[in-house]
Every structure is written in structure tokens, then in C-alpha cells.
Amino acid sequence: MANTPSNMLLSLGTPAPQFWLKDTTTGTMLSFSELRGHEGTLVMFICNHCPFVHHVLEEVVMIANDYRVQGIGVIAISSNDVERYPQDGPERMAEFAFKNKIDFPYLFDETQEIAKAYNAACTPDFYLFDGEDKLVYHGQLDDSRPGNNIPLSGSDLRGAIDSVLYNRSLPESQKPSLGCSIKWKQPF
Template sequence: MAVSPPVCDFGAAWHEFALPAGDGQVLTLAEVAGPRGTLIMFICNHCPYVRAILDRIVRDAHALMDQGIGVVAISSNDASAYPQDGPAQMAELARDAGFRFPYLHDETQQVARAYGAECTPDFFGYNAQGRLQYRGRLDASGRAPAPPEARRDLYEAMMMIAETGSGPRDQVASMGCSIKWKAA
């Protein structure tokens, strides 16, 4: 089911976390944050929306990292109900797709809840002071990739944040599959 998250809550503070990567190493927000801003992405392995843009996510994440912006991906899906979103499969995807950024597993789903993440992909762009400035889409892609020349909304917003500390006021929400929450 397609879900769109709410609009950006400008100035909202980020939330601390300590989550394991595929190699078992636990990383904190301080360890992944960048000096010019930080992008926190909620993604997963099986979502068709993520799969349609995975190459673009990697391209833009790496380009942002090269500009001093920290990048981290987090999967919060219930891996017992969706085993393809488990830690071993996450590590395999990260390796196969060439991630230079960490891909962390939020088994308890507490981090996703703290951030208010709703779908995959869900992008949270923070300035160097840890204040939310972007919560929008990567580009015009949906379940299928947008044309190659599509505007790079996320990349442009994060570069604006790195340069000015503020994000664009007009943002188009991301769209994707709902996070697969554990049964209560």
C-alpha cells in the first residue's frame, strides 16, 4: 500500500540512536553525522519503490557524502514477517549495491517511531545543528524510475541545507510502502 509521509516539520530535532550494521558493528548518530548536514533514510530491501530508485539513492548519497554530508540508511521493517529485510540480507544488498554509507537495522522499531517514519523510502534531511530541513522525495520516481533527467529533489535540497542551513520551503512528500510494523 502506497503511503506518503507528512510535510517537513522544519526545525525538529533529530533523535539519538545506536543501531547495528550488517557486520554487527553498532553505530551512533554522532558517528554517522556529517559536518555540513546529515541525511537519514528509512529504506528496506523488498519495497518496489526503493528497488526502483536504489541506484539513484546510492548515486546521490555518495555525491552528498563527498560534500561533507553524513548519510545513513535504516531498515525498520519487521524482519520476522519479512525475512528479506533481515540483517544478513541487508548486508548483502549494501555490498551488492556498493553502499559507502552504513545500512543499519532497527529491530525494535524504536528509531523509526522516534523519527515518525512512515514509509520506505522516507528521507529526513538535517542541517549541521541537527534540525530537520527536508522531508521530501528523492525525485519524481514512484514504483518506476522517473526519466534520467528528472530533477534531483533530495540532492538539491541537501546541498542547499549544507550551504545555507535551511531547506527549501516547497517540498514534495516521498511515496512508498508502509513500514512493516510488528504486531502489538
């Protein structure tokens, strides 16, 4: 199991990179503008096969359920190379979403251009934008990792979302997420 951290290259205050991607659960094309929340938007890069994603998924679904009703848009994107990792393909993404009760958009970034625009490095990788679509948090869910015996709490991400909702400042020093590397397509 690889331990790849977020690369933290997208500066705080950066406008959310826009996209137009296919939602694997509905088959429709959706944009950031359509999915954004009026209070803020959580964009996360995940995939089906990563043990780090499996470890945090139940808490991520709870966070989505807790905060969407408060005006936070929640979006998941998978950007992995499906030629080398077919288990991360769109059909399997829809199955994965259904099996894990993911009822927020799970989008497929086939060209990997969106992952590049966000400077995403790992799964899971979390980006939180405020109501003006400016990046305010790029970091970990919490300190729990597969096998480290720290219970899941979602404390870092929940704290960041609460800060957006209640107009509190966030620290500029944010702890990177850690997970499996995004599986980039190999040049021919």
C-alpha cells in the same frame, strides 16, 4: 504495490532523533553522533524488498557518493518486522548492501523505536538535517516512481542538500516521499 506517503509529522527545525543501532555490514553498533556529517546528515528509511526502494537505489548511492566528500553524513535504516518479512532481516540487509554497492551504514532498527521517533511511514523516506542537526528537509527524492516513466534525477533531494551546503533557504512546503509502508510489528 502499496502507495504510502511520508506522514510529514516531524516538524522542520526538530533536532535529529538520536539512536544507537547495529550496522548490518560491519556488525558494529553505531550512533547518530558518530555518523553525522559536519555539514549535514541524510537519514533514510529503506528496506530490501520494496520496489520503490529498488527503483531509486542507484540514484541514492550516487547521491551518497557525491555528497559524503562534501561533509554530508549518509545513513540508511531498515525498521521492518523481520518475523513477517524475513527478506528484510540483518543478514539479508548485509547481502543487499554488498550487491547494490551501498558503502554507507545500513542500520537495523529491531525494536522500531527509531522509526517511531522519526515518524517514518514508508520506504524510502528521506530526512535531511543541517550541520546543527536540525531537520531542514523531509520529502521525496524526485517525481519518479516505478512505472510512471519519469526519469530518476534526485532533483528534490539534491536541491535540498545543495541548499544546506550553500546556505540557501529551503521551502517549508515539501513534497512527501511515496513508497511501501513500514512493516510494523503486530501486537500480541
